Amino acid sequence: EFPNVEDVMSRDVVTVREDIFIDEAAKAIVGGSFDHLPVISLDGRLKGIVTTWDISKAVANGKISLVSEIMTRKVHSAQPDEPIELAARKLDTYSISALPVVDKDNRVIGMITSNDLSRLFTGRR
Amino acid sequence: EFPNVEDVMSRDVVTVREDIFIDEAAKAIVGGSFDHLPVISLDGRLKGIVTTWDISKAVANGKISLVSEIMTRKVHSAQPDEPIELAARKLDTYSISALPVVDKDNRVIGMITSNDLSRLFTGRR
Numbered sequence A, B: 001e002f003p004n005v006e007d008v009m010s011r012d013v014v015t016v017r018e019d020i021f022i023d024e025a026a027k028a029i030v031g032g033s034f035d036h037l038p039v040i041s042l043d044g045r046l047k048g049i050v051t052t053w054d055i056s057k058a059v060a061n062g063k064i065s066l067v068s069e070i071m072t073r074k075v076h077s078a079q080p081d082e083p084i085e086l087a088a089r090k091l092d093t094y095s096i097s098a099l100p101v102v103d104k105d106n107r108v109i110g111m112i113t114s115n116d117l118s119r120l121f122t123g124r125r
């Protein structure tokens, strides 16, 4: 019926460390057309996520700070073999638009976004 | 087969004027869970769009400025009676995640996002 996350996700993911300033994170984001940056630890595991929304919130508060101060630490992620219906439910429940895809060791192997899912309505690959 | 844009779009849309500073726009955005703000003229017509991505780009460049200086003026929009397949193709073609929905006079009557489309995979209304 529906594909799994691994059939729809993108595999080239830009990640950052938490000890960088948010203008560095902003430079990493606007180099591409995405909004979500997984934050990873020294050994490559998922520690948090920072988005253009978080950066905008820092601008609203007039506080230009470190990624560690604005990132979300309780990250909703996806497994590669889960059905996209499950991923879509997480996006909907938490009003978010991307899930890092992680392996069994919590290392980031991809990203699935609401754009990846809406693309399925275009009839394009 | 597929629903139309009007069956899926949200009707409560926050809009802004172009002569405000981006920290004002950021405050309007982080009051909700969205990323896209249509910019409208004095007579209520669509003039541009500003997103959390544009605000992040201003942070990357170290430039806190007016919405008019960072907004996108050539806006891709949707009509309420168009099939969602057409809306999904625009999102995919231009790597964007929302389309203001406009009436015949180019006034904003709603917004359709990639999250609205991905929600269709959850089996929820």
Ligand SMILES: C[S@@+](CC[C@H](N)C(=O)[O-])C[C@H]1O[C@@H](n2cnc3c(N)ncnc32)[C@H](O)[C@@H]1O
Pocket: A036, A049, A050, A051, A052, A053, A054, A071, A072, A074, A075, A076, A077, A094, A095, A096, A097, A098, A099, A100, B032, B033, B034, B035
């Ligand atoms: C409520 S969402 C709304 C804006 C947007 N559509 C987005 O996904 O960021 C904004 C917040 O969600 C958080 N967020 C985004 N993706 C997330 C994920 N996969 N897990 C946990 N939080 C996430 C961001 O860090 C930000 O604080």
Ligand SMILES: C[S@@+](CC[C@H](N)C(=O)[O-])C[C@H]1O[C@@H](n2cnc3c(N)ncnc32)[C@H](O)[C@@H]1O
Pocket: A032, A033, A034, A035, B036, B049, B050, B051, B052, B053, B054, B071, B072, B074, B075, B076, B077, B094, B095, B096, B097, B098, B099, B100
């Ligand atoms: C290439 S997209 C990538 C990030 C994101 N997903 C988004 O929709 O903003 C970022 C740029 O697209 C522009 N944009 C977003 N929605 C648009 C729309 N409906 N029409 C024209 N430009 C749009 C923004 O102003 C921003 O400059």
